[in-house]
Amino acid sequence: MARPGNGIGSRAAMRLVWRQPWSPKRLTAMAIKTAPGHALTIAAAMAAATLIPAASLAQSKPWPDHAVRIIVPFVAAGPTDAQARWVAQQLSAATGQSFIVENRGAAGGTPGTQYVAKSPPDGYTLLVANPGPLTVGPQLRDTGYTLKDLAPITLLSKSPSCVVVKPAIPAKTFKEFVALAKSKPGQINYGSAGLGTVGQLTTELIAQQAGIKLNHIPYRGAAQVTTDLLGGAIDMNVMQIGTCVPLAKQGKLRALAVTSLTRYPQLPDVPTLSESGLPGFEFNNWNGVLAPAGTSPEILKKISDVLGKALATHEARSWLASQGYTAGHESLASFGTLLAAESARWGKLIQVANIKPE
Numbered sequence: 009m010a011r012p013g014n015g016i017g018s019r020a021a022m023r024l025v026w027r028q029p030w031s032p033k034r035l036t037a038m039a040i041k042t043a044p045g046h047a048l049t050i051a052a053a054m055a056a057a058t059l060i061p062a063a064s065l066a067q068s069k070p071w072p073d074h075a076v077r078i079i080v081p082f083v084a085a086g087p088t089d090a091q092a093r094w095v096a097q098q099l100s101a102a103t104g105q106s107f108i109v110e111n112r113g114a115a116g117g118t119p120g121t122q123y124v125a126k127s128p129p130d131g132y133t134l135l136v137a138n139p140g141p142l143t144v145g146p147q148l149r150d151t152g153y154t155l156k157d158l159a160p161i162t163l164l165s166k167s168p169s170c171v172v173v174k175p176a177i178p179a180k181t182f183k184e185f186v187a188l189a190k191s192k193p194g195q196i197n198y199g200s201a202g203l204g205t206v207g208q209l210t211t212e213l214i215a216q217q218a219g220i221k222l223n224h225i226p227y228r229g230a231a232q233v234t235t236d237l238l239g240g241a242i243d244m245n246v247m248q249i250g251t252c253v254p255l256a257k258q259g260k261l262r263a264l265a266v267t268s269l270t271r272y273p274q275l276p277d278v279p280t281l282s283e284s285g286l287p288g289f290e291f292n293n294w295n296g297v298l299a300p301a302g303t304s305p306e307i308l309k310k311i312s313d314v315l316g317k318a319l320a321t322h323e324a325r326s327w328l329a330s331q332g333y334t335a336g337h338e339s340l341a342s343f344g345t346l347l348a349a350e351s352a353r354w355g356k357l358i359q360v361a362n363i364k365p366e
Contacts, residue, residue: 071131071307075106078134081120081141083113087250087331091164091295092136094327098318099311107134116205117141118151125153129302134311136164138295139206143350147358148204148365155351158298160343162312164319165333166292168268169210170252170278172261173244174237182265182284185244189220197223197242199233204365207233209354210267210291211246212361217286237261248293249275250332267291294336296343312340 076099080092089111096107112120121141127133135158142158145151171182177196179185189196200207203226215222225242227233234251236242238260249266253274256263263278269290271280281289297315299308318324319335328335338346357363 071304071310072103072105074132075108076132076134078107078109078136079120079124080109080111080136081113081117081123082111082137084111087333088136088138088295090331091328091333094324095134095136095164095297095315099314102314116145116202118145118149121145121158122152124298124300125157127300129159129300129304131299131303131307133300134161135298136295137298138293139350139354142296142298143347144204144206144209144354147351147355148363155347157301159301159303159308160340160347161297161299161308162315162340163336163338163343163346164295164297164315165328165331166294166336167331167333168249168266168272168292169246170249170256170266170272170275171214171244171264171281172237172247172252172256173264174240174242175259175262176240177243177262179264180262182279182281185264186218186220186285189215189218189222193221194223196244197225198244198246199225199227199236199242200245201230201233202226202228204358204363206293207246208363209357212363213291213353213357214246214267214281214286214289216357216361217289248332253332294346295333296347308340312337 078092078096080089082088089109092109096109099105099107112123114120117137117140121135121137124133124135141151142155146154171185173179173185177185177188179188198211200211202208205226207230208224208226211222211224222244227236230248230251233242233245234247234255237245238255246267247261249272252261252263253272255261256275256278263275265279265281265284266272266275267281267290269280269282269288271278297311299311316337319337325335
């Protein structure tokens, strides 16, 4: 006599379980009409069968299986927007899926960044942003999010700034400018794109380390600052390198120093601040890619790997250089370290200099 679970009846029952539609009534009836050992076999088979389709479904839908949104917390046409669209092209080409850039420009990038921070961590909402809403904004005001709400993926690019003065300022070097500012405390004006912006913070950091006092004039945008500097209404500015290079080469402004640790290739005669009396000083504007905290590490790595490979190409480096940026791909951990260090630096400066938001 065949033992329970090993005989022909058991195999027939197994075939019946796999081939027939499932229902609680059918399973119960089959268990009642079968020997006790067979009922256990059928129940075990049923449990396994209900799990296998779910696992197969999960494996059949690798990320991404539908369109991914890339949020840019600024208006279109700026460098962050342009680099986000480049990211979309690279990821779309690598995955065969659509990556759609969505601009949510307002309030210095805070609302758009908050939107991503509060989105589901499923890999279908990404963020491309710069220091403003990431390392500066949360130090100045209640933004509704912190860096803990975001997962760093990669640093896309970085770009130094340039300390410039109007031609009427007699200082020919940064050291001469510092001496001039010390002789006229609070009388030299500088402009920025607004209270609490990266431009103001960078200038205040330079002034603090140089031991000088400058007078801040906030504007509603960087373009207005440049216009008034060219017109002589203000005296100096810490300007993005892409804007600085052509104006300095034309002699419309005088470049005194760059904020990177090495000299900028297109301004080889302009020293760094580190060479000019502020040892070790470095500041770079940058753009990076992030996702909501809790996003799968596998998804984060996949995005980082794709962008890292793309950023290593000559085409990408040349394109970024035309905008005044260099490729800045770093590991997830390195980018996270950069974010934490910058947040701490700006937080300390904001307190010491008593900087208030608009």
